[in-house]
């Protein structure tokens with residue numbers, strides 16, 4: 074018999090807010106353990122939750138990027154369960170009235186285009202993290218991540234293969250990163266995925282027994298896990314070697330196998346009820362408009378515009394459109410210097426080189442596009458030499474340089490147009506190196522390059538190469 | 553009378569707060585072994601406001617566990633009795649003149665009952681007009697910081713010191729509403745027959761006589777709708793309490809059992825050893841109430857009843873300026889009575905449930921309660937001054 078696979082994904086994404094969802098603690102990743110903790114997010118009695126409006130902004134942004142309807146009145150509910158990483162013994166989430174419903178993500182696979190429907194997006198708080206100390210054989214808890222805001226994006230069971238799941242997750246990641254909803258880093262846990270999977274005879278409209286794999290944190294592991302589960306389900310249905318039960322399973326990526334989790338860890342009545350301390354959040358037209366206006370152009374729209382309107386190559390446009398940060402710097406710089414190709418080159422070659430050296434990704438490009446535009450303009454006008462411009466660019470990665478020309482002047486990076494000044498330097502260099510002059514005159518072209526280099530060094534790079542070359546040849550010829 | 557006393561100079565304006573209100577110079581234990589000796593890192597907004605207004609918060613009055621009980625009888629530190637009758641430490645401190653007023657967190661009527669039985673004046677203001685920041689959460693949708701004093705003028709003075717909008721409390725009303733003190737003359741009062749049956753019916757008659765003598769029209773109404781408040785409130789109370797005390801698990805602070813070898817035992821034994829019977833029963837009842845199978849049958853229905861009662865009261869307040877009723881069924885209770893009927897607080901919530909479930913203001917005076925429309929506590933207190 075032929076079987077078809079039915080997959081629904083629940084994706085958790087940590088929102089890119091400065092502070093946590095119900096208190097003012099920093100939500101930043103990577104602090105010392107328990108540095109970002111206050112009485113509220115460590116569950117001490119007497120603190121009341123105050124909703125971080127920025128979380129609602131980003132929840133709405135995510136919904137709009139995924140073509141959802143926004144619920145104009147959205148509420149927070151409590152989900153109760155005991156675990157030491159959950160200091161209140163309840164998680165505040167959205168159960169009864171999530172912020173977004175009925176969305177759609179369009180994907181493209183080897184089988185062509187397909188739409189995956191989104192059931193809902195809800196906002197919630199993250200839990201803390203248990204850290205086991207082998208030395209003392211104790212488990213300690215780190216509350217830094219407690220109450221960091223999350224959205225959970227729940228798809229309809231519209232996905233029918235690992236390839237589609239990956240296409241969906243990649244598209245989701247692109248859209249959310251583009252809209253600056255989240256940095257979506259699998260490796261830091263800011264993007265995580267639960268996979269719900271069942272199989273059924275092809276064409277059947279009855280769903281098979283569903284298993285869930287929780288907290289998957291890489292695309293390759295998800296691919297392997299889905300393929301494994303499809304094979305396991307198919308084998309079970311065909312041979313009856315195993316009875317399929319609805320359960321939560323743990324995927325062990327090292328062994329390449331999934332395991333049933335103890336029932337105790339998974340069975341639960343979460344006793345949801347509305348949090349009486351949080352008034353319903355009412356989203357008015359003004360709020361909705363503000364978020365709508367802040368939405369970015371979609372990456373593929375930008376890509377097409379870069380090629381069609383700005384004449385960039387497909388290669389350049391692909392790279393730029395892969396990251397919102399690159400697009401932002403590119404568009405800001407272009408507005409100042411007016412040369413798209415030159416700007417693209419500066420970003421793709423020079424900026425990327427600095428990023429690579431710093432082991433940073435494109436998304437982390439944080440220099441001012443306006444400053445970069447000023448720099449490119451100075452280079453195009455021959456006011457700053459390319460090597461010096463690279464030095465200024467490197468400085469831009471360290472500090473904000475709002476007035477690049479002033480900075481260049483102050484640092485002695487402005488190209489000299491004073492030909493008599495250049496002539497004097499050239500005369501000094503020639504006088505000090507009669508051998509190279511003789512060599513050049515004897516037909517050795519390389520000797521000219523040596524002299525040129527010495528002059529440029531004396532001039533600290535601040536000469537138009539063409540002008541310097543002309544003066545150098547003229548002075549040699551005078552001898 | 554069991555109280556923690558702060559190491560602070562007493563002044564002429566001494567206030568006692570109860571064990572549900574967080575202070576940083578005295579422990580806050582919610583009357584529970586679970587939080588025995590718990591020192592908070594921050595204080596309640598009500599305490600901050602009292603200090604700002606020149607009051608000295610010098611002592612902490614013992615309460616029943618999470619203030620769920622009749623009159624403090626479930627406290628880990630023991631009940632308070634005066635002349636053989638059960639009362640609360642806060643009311644007793646006011647009655648003996650130990651303090652000018654007591655500021656307490658009203659959860660299930662013990663504050664109102666203690667005031668009524670001790671002949672004191674008590675005011676539970678409109679929900680949202682006093683910040684709940686820094687109060688131990690028990691039944692968040694109804695609990696309200698309240699004031700007990702010997703007379704209405706003092707109760708008003710202290711209440712107005714703690715009222716006010718607070719950004720740290722998401723249910724806090726806007727400032728102008730919090731401190732609204734327009735006093736509309738009370739001309740027509742209803743006696744709710746559904747809340748009038750009890751040993752203290754004579755007190756109701758006495759208040760009625762005084763009102764009539766002042767030219768206030770007093771009319772009896774059935775108000776059978778208000779009887780729905782008790783079961784609905786008991787459901788909501790247990791659901792919220794169950795959720796709110798789940799954070800006391802022996803992991804982070806508070807009582808931890810010495811008897812455990814794994815996490816389940818740590819949770820179970822800590823809670824079993826530290827919670828009293830009323831908290832345990834309420835947790836079990838609340839847990840059942842919120843279960844998937846019962847949520848719509850029980851919890852959601854109680855929420856709908858809450859709206860029905862609100863609508864009924866709003867309609868009633870369209871016609872009457874205040875509604876009168878009793879606060880308890882008996883005129884006194886002994887510790888033995890409370891211990892015999894372990895769920896007496898669930899029964900006696902009949903009287904206070906309408907105000908707890910809807911958040912309307914209540915003033916207790918002359919042993920009876922006066923309920924008013926939201927934000928009319930100033931008018932109720934003004935009337936109480938004349939009684």
Ligand SMILES: [Zn+2]
Nearest residue numbers: 096098111114
């Ligand atoms: Zn915090």
